[in-house]
Amino acid sequence: MSVGELACELTGAGRVLFTTRAEGNLSSVSGEGQAHAEAARERLAKRIGLSRMARGRQVHGTLVVRADEHDDLTGPPVEADGQATSVRHVGALVLTADCLPVALGSPHAVAMLHAGWRGLAAGVLEEGVRALRELDASDEIVAVIGPGAGPCCYEVGPEVHSALAGAERQGPIDLRGIARQRLLAAGVTEVRDLGACTICDPRFFSHRREGARAGRQAGVAWLS
Numbered sequence: 001m002s003v004g005e006l007a008c009e010l011t012g013a014g015r016v017l018f019t020t021r022a023e024g025n026l027s028s029v030s031g032e033g034q035a036h037a038e039a040a041r042e043r044l045a046k047r048i049g050l051s052r053m054a055r056g057r058q059v060h061g062t063l064v065v066r067a068d069e070h071d072d073l074t075g076p077p078v079e080a081d082g083q084a085t086s087v088r089h090v091g092a093l094v095l096t097a098d099c100l101p102v103a104l105g106s107p108h109a110v111a112m113l114h115a116g117w118r119g120l121a122a123g124v125l126e127e128g129v130r131a132l133r134e135l136d137a138s139d140e141i142v143a144v145i146g147p148g149a150g151p152c153c154y155e156v157g158p159e160v161h162s163a164l165a166g167a168e169r170q171g172p173i174d175l176r177g178i179a180r181q182r183l184l185a186a187g188v189t190e191v192r193d194l195g196a197c198t199i200c201d202p203r204f205f206s207h208r209r210e211g212a213r214a215g216r217q218a219g220v221a222w223l224s
Contacts, residue, residue: 006194010105011142013088013223016112017048018101018146018194020203025215027095031205032213041218045091050222053091056080060099060118064111064131067092081124084111084131091222097205098198100148100179101219104128104188109135110221115148117156120178121163129186143183143191145176146219147204150197154208 006018019026024040025033045053054067057077064082067090083092084104092112094101099116102125113119113128132141151174158168164178180191198204198217205215 006146006196008144008192010103010110010144010221011140012105012107014105014110014142014221015048015224016103016105016110016144016146016219016221018219019044019217021205021215021217022203023217025205026218027216031097031215033215041093044218044220048091048220048222049089049224050091050220051089053093053220054083054085055093055095056083058094058114060116060122062119062122062124062127064113064124064127066131066135081115081119082111082113082128082131084109084128084135086135086223088223091220093218093220095216095218096146096148096198097207097214097216098149098154100175101146102128102179102183103144103146103219103221104132105142105144105221106132106136106138106140108138108223110223112219112221115175115179117160117164117173117175120175120182125179125182126186129183129188139187139189141188143188145179145191145193147194147196147198147201147217149175149199149206149208150195151176152197153199
């Protein structure tokens with residue numbers, strides 16, 4: 001592993017890795033160093049033994065793409081905020097810089113989801129669970145919530161509180177806690193929260209802290 005990155009097992013052959021800024025900016029469209037992002041993604045895939053990585057153009061929506069062995073993953077990414085696969089050595093990848101990267105794993109499939117407040121409110125986590133169940137009928141689903149904005153730092157206005165908590169107020173909101181509740185309600189059997197806040201932890205890119213200069217770190221889930 002690279003220094004500071006977070007890695008753990010899901011269930012079965014599932015694995016998940018969350019990179020830090022030490023890996024470089026992995027976005028080709030956002031932040032400083034974007035011209036080097038494709039090469040950085042290729043290095044990451046090679047290092048963790050992946051043949052390909054499935055990713056989308058993230059739009060804070062709910063579409064979760066099911067990537068199979070026949071998909072051509074070399075073309076421009078489609079608009080999607082999640083990837084799911086049951087193919088070994090294909091990585092499901094999302095990019096974040098305060099939104100939550102959420103990995104799902106069952107014995108024979110994995111998914112990776114991009115969950116900001118809009119995606120959470122719209123149901124991207126529930127759609128990810130549905131996608132995983134389409135690929136693997138097992139009732140055992142493990143979720144891992146990776147580095148994202150923490151309640152220690154994520155101050156928001158009435159629009160966000162209303163969308164997620166049903167109350168119009170201002171102040172901190174706990175995206176991680178809301179994600180946990182929604183995952184459990186969707187039937188996930190175990191939720192692990194790595195607890196890293198991108199806003200106050202300098203290991204990570206943060207749009208809140210750095211603005212347009214912020215790069216993007218990756219969350220990658222795969223079957224080894």
